[in-house]
Amino acid sequence: MVSSGVQVLGTTFSPFVNRVRISLNLKSVNFELIEENLAAKSDLLLKSNPVHKKVPVLIHDGKCISESLVIVEYIDEKWSGDDGVSILPSDPYDRAVARFWAAYFDDKVVPVLFKLSFGPESERVALIEQLAEGLVPLEEAFMTCSKGKSYFGGDNIGYTDIALGSFIGWIKAIEKMSGIKVLAEAKTPGLVGWVNKFLSTDAAKKFVPELEVYVELLKKMQA
Amino acid sequence: MADQEVKLLGVWASPFSKRVEIALKMKGISYEYVAQDLSNKSPELLKYNPIHKKVPVLVHNGKPICESLVILEYIDETWKSGPSILPKDPYARAMARFWAKFIDDKCFPSIWKIRKSQGEEEREKAIEEAKEQLAILENELKGKKFFSGDEIGLVDIAANFIALWVGVVQELVGVELLTKEKFPRLCEWSDDYLNSSIIKETLPAKDELLDRFRAMFQRTD
Numbered sequence: 001m002v003s004s005g006v007q008v009l010g011t012t013f014s015p016f017v018n019r020v021r022i023s024l025n026l027k028s029v030n031f032e033l034i035e036e037n038l039a040a041k042s043d044l045l046l047k048s049n050p051v052h053k054k055v056p057v058l059i060h061d062g063k064c065i066s067e068s069l070v071i072v073e074y075i076d077e078k079w080s081g082d083d084g085v086s087i088l089p090s091d092p093y094d095r096a097v098a099r100f101w102a103a104y105f106d107d108k109v110v111p112v113l114f115k116l117s118f119g120p121e122s123e124r125v126a127l128i129e130q131l132a133e134g135l136v137p138l139e140e141a142f143m144t145c146s147k148g149k150s151y152f153g154g155d156n157i158g159y160t161d162i163a164l165g166s167f168i169g170w171i172k173a174i175e176k177m178s179g180i181k182v183l184a185e186a187k188t189p190g191l192v193g194w195v196n197k198f199l200s201t202d203a204a205k206k207f208v209p210e211l212e213v214y215v216e217l218l219k220k221m222q223a
Numbered sequence: 224m225a226d227q228e229v230k231l232l233g234v235w236a237s238p239f240s241k242r243v244e245i246a247l248k249m250k251g252i253s254y255e256y257v258a259q260d261l262s263n264k265s266p267e268l269l270k271y272n273p274i275h276k277k278v279p280v281l282v283h284n285g286k287p288i289c290e291s292l293v294i295l296e297y298i299d300e301t302w303k304s305g306p307s308i309l310p311k312d313p314y315a316r317a318m319a320r321f322w323a324k325f326i327d328d329k330c331f332p333s334i335w336k337i338r339k340s341q342g343e344e345e346r347e348k349a350i351e352e353a354k355e356q357l358a359i360l361e362n363e364l365k366g367k368k369f370f371s372g373d374e375i376g377l378v379d380i381a382a383n384f385i386a387l388w389v390g391v392v393q394e395l396v397g398v399e400l401l402t403k404e405k406f407p408r409l410c411e412w413s414d415d416y417l418n419s420s421i422i423k424e425t426l427p428a429k430d431e432l433l434d435r436f437r438a439m440f441q442r443t444d
Contacts, residue, residue: 051325051359063314070320077313092300096288103290104274137274 006031009045010055011038013209013217015166016068017056022162022203023072023087027079069102072162088159094145098152101141102163109134113167116174117218124178131174132182138164139188146190150197157201165198166208173214229254230282232268234261235427236435238384239291240279244425245380246298250305292323295377308377322363322370323381330356331384337400338392338440350398357406360385364408368415379416386413387426391433395440 006024008031010017017033024031036045036055048057048064058065058074065071076087088095112134116127145152145160152160175181185192198204231247231254233240247254259268259278271280271287281288281297288297299308309316333356336349360382364370370378385401393400403410416422427435 061314065314065317065321067321067324070317070324073320074313074317077316092297093283093286093288095300096293096297099293099296100288100290103293 005060007034007059008032009034009036009042009048009057009059011035013213014055015170015208016054018166018207019068019162020056020058020071020075021207022157022166023075025203025206026085026087026157026162027075029075029079069106069163072159076159085156086158087153087162089153097141097145098159101138101145101152101160104137105164105167110167113170113174116178117170118221128174128178128180128182131171132180132184132187135182135188135191139191142190142194146194151194157198157203161194161198162203165204168195168199168204169209169211170214172211173218176211176215177218227284228282230257231255232257232259232265232271232278232280232282234259234278236432236439237278238388239277241383241426242291242380243279243281243294243298245375245383245421246295246308248421248425249308249375250298250302252298252302292320292327292377292381295380299377306374308380310371310376319371319377322360322378325356325359326378326381326385330360334384334389334392334400337398338396346396346398350400353400354405357385357401357409361406361409364412369412375416375419375422379412382416383422383426385409386416386422387429387432390429391436394433395436 006029008017008020008024010020010033012018012033012035021031021033034044036042038055041053045055045057046053048059049055049066052066054066056066056068056071058071060078065074072087080086088098109131112127112131116124116131119127141160142152147154149155151157152164157165171182175183183192183195199208229247229252231240231243233243233256235258244256257265257267259265261278264276268278268280269276271282272278272289275289277289279289279291279294281294283297283301288294295308309319330353333349333353337346337353340346340349369375370382389401392398401409401413417426
């Protein structure tokens with residue numbers, strides 16, 4: 001395989017890293033995943049992301065870029081072409097809406113996922129409810145963005161699908177471990193349909209680990 | 224066509240709101256400013272930003288855009304004439320977005336923590352954290368006049384609160400944070416920034432802002 005000189009520092013299970021892998025794959029960009037042990041960070045990671053010391057980091061053309069959504073936008077802009085795949089929509093207003101919902105997800109939903117996974121057990125019931133509530137606005141967002149099609153991005157997956165979809169395995173694992181559905185057919189039918197469609201895409205099959213992977217990981221981390 | 228109806232729901236004392244005003248002025252876009260009272264949120268604000276119920280909200284031809292950095296990119300993409308807020312090169316754009324996010328995710332909360340901390344120990348810890356982040360920004364300025372180079376861009380606009388609001392927090396709380404000794408480049412950047420015409424025209428005067436904050440915190444403390 002000819003390397004195009006693109007490396008991704010990360011893990012196979014980090015949803016943030018998987019946003020990047022999905023995006024590169026959509027653009028048919030070959031890359032090498034350099035797996036990091038987050039408990040013992042490599043010199044390469046510390047050198048290429050000195051500010052945050054986190055994954056993912058994209059290394060391309062000798063330059064390092066970090067923060068998953070910043071990387072996704074870079075990928076969209078760097079590998080763009082008239083006949084190529086676009087990750088963000090072309091209309092400025094639609095782009096603003098996509099960016100808004102990805103930021104919403106990172107600011108409001110992801111922290112709850114972290115607390116649920118690594119916080120005290122006593123808080124879990126309240127947090128599950130908070131998670132379910134946090135997902136409700138995304139139902140309307142999906143209806144608006146998809147305009148009746150399968151994905152937030154329309155006929156094909158786009159920015160918002162990638163930002164949110166990479167977390168599906170983790171969310172489903174939390175549902176299984178708690179025995180509580182956070183994405184329920186009754187409250188969020190559109191999202192439930194979207195989840196199923198997303199999981200059947202190539203991107204998800206390749207880069208979104210199944211819930212069992214996360215169940216095992218969480219059991220290990222919570223022990 | 225792009226100019227039809229531009230409205231900004233904002234708050235005079237908010238750095239986030241002011242970011243959008245800076246961008247609109249940079250591009251020479253005329254807009255209607257609708258001042259908001261966050262202690263008594265207007266139906267318009269709640270309608271246009273039901274998720275966060277916050278300012279700023281830009282309403283363009285009846286369609287709302289929320290979150291200041293999202294709004295800045297929208298402005299840059301919609302009004303192509305006038306100075307660019309983001310650079311053209313994808314890597315440079317990625318760097319601009321990275322640093323703007325750093326300012327919002329790290330700098331802003333840690334400086335605000337100084338104001339909110341209870342007790343000396345908590346305050347000292349907050350100050351140390353804030354200084355670490357300012358040191359990172361100091362390093363990033365690396366001989367540039369502005370974060371974006373010769374002209375003001377996305378990161379400089381995002382850093383408006385460092386140029387002005389940090390000074391206000393310093394005086395309110397009685398701490399030394401952004402000093403010429405520790406942060407010579409940041410201080411020089413701040414002077415150049417606050418003296419540039421659009422920023423001068425848009426941002427409040429420091430004394431007025433200080434008075435407003437003093438009044439605000441007296442009411443809520």
